[in-house]
Amino acid sequence: MSESNIDLSGRLDAIACGASLSLERGTAAVCIPVHGAHELFTQCLRTVLQHTPEDVPILVANDATPEPRTIRFLEELKDRGALRHRLVHLEHHVNVGFVRNVQAAFDALADADVVILNSDCMVGPEWLGRLRDAAYCDSTVATATALTNHGTILSVPERNTPSARIPEHLDIDAVARLIAVRSNRLRPRIPTAIGHCVYVRRDALELVGGFDDAFSPGYGEEVDFSQRCLARGLLHVAADDVFVFHRGTGSFEKPSQIQIEHERLVRARHPCYHDTVKFVEQQKTGPLVRALETASVAVRPMSVTIDCRFLGSTMTGTQIQTLELLDALRQTERVDLRVLVPRRLGTHARAALDRLDGIEVVKQDDQAVPTDVVHRPSQLFAWDELRILTDLGARLVVTALDLISYRNPTYHASFSEWRDYQRLTRLTLAIADEVVFMSEHARADALAEALVPADRAHVVPLGVDHNIGGSHAPRRPRSLPEAAQERFLLCIGTNFRHKNRPFALRVLEQLQRRHNWPGWLVFAGPHAARGTSAGEEAEFLSTRPHVAARTCDIRAVAEAEKAWLLTHAAGVLYPTTYEGFGLVPFEAAHAGTPCFFAWQAALRDVLPESAALVVPWSAEATADGIIALLGGSGDELVARIRTAAERLTWMHTADAMIDVYARAVSGPHSELRLLADEGFPAPLRTLTSMRNPEVLDVEPQLYRALYKLTTNRITRRPFGRGVRAAYSIGYLARRGRLPERPMSTEER
Numbered sequence: 001m002s003e004s005n006i007d008l009s010g011r012l013d014a015i016a017c018g019a020s021l022s023l024e025r026g027t028a029a030v031c032i033p034v035h036g037a038h039e040l041f042t043q044c045l046r047t048v049l050q051h052t053p054e055d056v057p058i059l060v061a062n063d064a065t066p067e068p069r070t071i072r073f074l075e076e077l078k079d080r081g082a083l084r085h086r087l088v089h090l091e092h093h094v095n096v097g098f099v100r101n102v103q104a105a106f107d108a109l110a111d112a113d114v115v116i117l118n119s120d121c122m123v124g125p126e127w128l129g130r131l132r133d134a135a136y137c138d139s140t141v142a143t144a145t146a147l148t149n150h151g152t153i154l155s156v157p158e159r160n161t162p163s164a165r166i167p168e169h170l171d172i173d174a175v176a177r178l179i180a181v182r183s184n185r186l187r188p189r190i191p192t193a194i195g196h197c198v199y200v201r202r203d204a205l206e207l208v209g210g211f212d213d214a215f216s217p218g219y220g221e222e223v224d225f226s227q228r229c230l231a232r233g234l235l236h237v238a239a240d241d242v243f244v245f246h247r248g249t250g251s252f253e254k255p256s257q258i259q260i261e262h263e264r265l266v267r268a269r270h271p272c273y274h275d276t277v278k279f280v281e282q283q284k285t286g287p288l289v290r291a292l293e294t295a296s297v298a299v300r301p302m303s304v305t306i307d308c309r310f311l312g313s314t315m316t317g318t319q320i321q322t323l324e325l326l327d328a329l330r331q332t333e334r335v336d337l338r339v340l341v342p343r344r345l346g347t348h349a350r351a352a353l354d355r356l357d358g359i360e361v362v363k364q365d366d367q368a369v370p371t372d373v374v375h376r377p378s379q380l381f382a383w384d385e386l387r388i389l390t391d392l393g394a395r396l397v398v399t400a401l402d403l404i405s406y407r408n409p410t411y412h413a414s415f416s417e418w419r420d421y422q423r424l425t426r427l428t429l430a431i432a433d434e435v436v437f438m439s440e441h442a443r444a445d446a447l448a449e450a451l452v453p454a455d456r457a458h459v460v461p462l463g464v465d466h467n468i469g470g471s472h473a474p475r476r477p478r479s480l481p482e483a484a485q486e487r488f489l490l491c492i493g494t495n496f497r498h499k500n501r502p503f504a505l506r507v508l509e510q511l512q513r514r515h516n517w518p519g520w521l522v523f524a525g526p527h528a529a530r531g532t533s534a535g536e537e538a539e540f541l542s543t544r545p546h547v548a549a550r551t552c553d554i555r556a557v558a559e560a561e562k563a564w565l566l567t568h569a570a571g572v573l574y575p576t577t578y579e580g581f582g583l584v585p586f587e588a589a590h591a592g593t594p595c596f597f598a599w600q601a602a603l604r605d606v607l608p609e610s611a612a613l614v615v616p617w618s619a620e621a622t623a624d625g626i627i628a629l630l631g632g633s634g635d636e637l638v639a640r641i642r643t644a645a646e647r648l649t650w651m652h653t654a655d656a657m658i659d660v661y662a663r664a665v666s667g668p669h670s671e672l673r674l675l676a677d678e679g680f681p682a683p684l685r686t687l688t689s690m691r692n693p694e695v696l697d698v699e700p701q702l703y704r705a706l707y708k709l710t711t712n713r714i715t716r717r718p719f720g721r722g723v724r725a726a727y728s729i730g731y732l733a734r735r736g737r738l739p740e741r742p743m744s745t746e747e748r
Contacts, residue, residue: 032119130239305339323349462581494525523552
């Protein structure tokens with residue numbers, strides 16, 4: 001703001017040290033201590049005059065500045081009638097130091113709250129009102145400190161890393177507005193006020209006194225004041241919706257003797273202070289971490305790691321969907337992307353990633369700095385995967401595809417393996433900050449199992465306009481019999497029981513019996529190790545040679561072969577009983593081929609009922625309903641599915657996913673993450689290994705008892721408190737620090 005823009009009349013008052021303005025209690029005044037650095041001071045004052053209400057007094061505490069231009073500048077503002085505020089000049093004729101200068105300002109502004117603003121700071125819109133709101137968020141607050149680029153534990157956008165700059169594409173006002181808009185106004189508790197910009201309540205000054213002259217001329221005074229406030233039961237908070245730009249010119253590369261002496265004084269008076277600050281710096285969870293992360297991603301692109309360790313040699317639907325998501329996220333240019341890949345990356349996946357410019361690729365054994373968010377776009381199947389995930393990002397987002405494996409023990413080698421997978425799933429979703437589902441049905445399923453709270457469960461449908469996965473030139477599968485390619489009904493997918501392949505055989509039988517249909521049924525898809533319908537299929541075919549003669553199973557096919565099959569099929573039969581989304585009908589429609597499905601599970605969320613021609617589970621009615629379309633009249637059905645696909649784009653998916661990432665960053669940490677950060681009941685890596693009695697080396701009966709105690713809603717909290725108390729007593733006993741008697745409630 002230039003001086004010529006300050007064109008409203010106000011006044012400039014000069015007061016002597018010891019004089020008081022007699023302001024009303026409950027009002028606020030701004031104090032700018034000045035000693036030299038004239039250019040920085042004028043920049044500071046201009047932003048204060050621009051962004052501060054006119055009824056707020058502004059006191060310039062002039063500590064015998066060696067810059068005569070400062071006084072001339074104030075007088076010029078007065079003479080030109082360029083003030084809309086009451087500007088007060090408090091001048092010391094000899095240098096008294098920061099502590100005495102500010103203390104004189106406290107006295108001069110008697111009865112009012114005081115905002116101490118360093119003269120090398122610049123403020124943004126609505127700064128004072130927001131700062132005051134933070135200071136009065138609780139009746140016990142002593143101070144409120146603004147976020148800044150150069151403010152130790154309150155530094156943004158890089159936490160604990162003070163910087164003299166802000167993002168190049170933004171100015172100070174823009175940064176302040178963005179942080180204010182995104183803020184949750186958590187008002188996180190902090191161990192000390194920080195001097196760049198701090199709101200000091202008058203009642204705190206009256207309770208504990210002002211700055212101690214023992215810290216003259218300066219350094220450590222606000223720490224001492226803050227600790228005296230804490231000792232008297234008061235709080236210090238961060239105004240997490242206020243950003244103040246701080247030049248940081250008062251920092252010293254090498255500590256002076258005064259700094260060293262004052263540090264010793266702080267340690268002597270407040271022995272817990274430095275350890276407390278170090279603990280706060282190292283915290284990974286909690287309101288302060290949440291507030292700083294939210295402010296940081298408001299002014300710079302969010303960094304995201306996508307966990308793609310499942311990108312192997314065979315391309316499955318999940319792998320293709322993940323590559324499509326990566327491509328869409330890249331195109332938004334809203335996030336900095338990193339992808340974690342396995343040691344041996346599949347050829348197709350490597351080629352796809354090579355085409356995606358601007359994405360950092362790291363291998364799972366590489367050392368990587370944690371990003372803001374890590375996203376696992378599928379379920380976890382190994383405990384080690386969870387331990388690695390929690391180190392990759394400050395926040396964890398997990399996509400839960402479906403609950404088939406969670407609910408179905410037949411998909412596992414044994415009951416214990418199934419229960420182990422259930423424990424892994426439940427722990428993963430409990431640790432995750434946000435959980436994504438591809439359909440409302442999948443979300444409702446997880447809520448019914450109490451796997452995730454409703455406020456952390458989000459629906460983000462897949463896109464169906466494939467770019468990466470749909471770029472294959474169709475190629476006829478070599479294993480397809482020559483006779484079958486003339487006319488065939490395609491049933492694609494793994495031979496799991498829920499894919500319902502035996503129903504497809506029954507439909508083919510009815511097509512032959514009722515309509516004399518001469519075509520084939522072609523199964524295409526990998527064979528699973530367990531939980532399959534292979535035995536049921538073999539038994540059915542062994543007694544129906546006419547069906548067996550027109551059935552072939554070509555097993556897993558490449559994407560190019562899949563594209564050929566979808567294009568040349570008379571129709572696609574998709575008799576699945578349960579899906580987390582249901583992509584096959586859209587793939588078939590894209591190829592111009594009608595798809596026959598039952599309107600249930602997730603398909604109810606993404607497709608119209610009028611397009612569902614499979615009658616659950618009547619093979620006769622289904623055969624009667626699809627026979628006409630097998631003759632080439634399926635264009636209307638294809639059009640209905642294509643219409644449903646219009647809203648399911650990967651760009652919509654990417655935008656919705658970024659919203660979930662942002663919610664993860666700004667939302668509260670999960671309770672398990674909070675407990676893990678505190679080191680109780682155990683670090684996360686220990687939690688993820690406490691999954692069976694063999695690891696714990698206890699008797700199975702004892703393990704089951706402990707498991708019930710720690711998972712039951714009624715007993716888990718009392719049991720946890722008891723374990724914590726027992727641990728504390730044992731620790732203190734070993735250290736010889738047990739109290740002579742228990743403390744009473746009043747003493748605590």
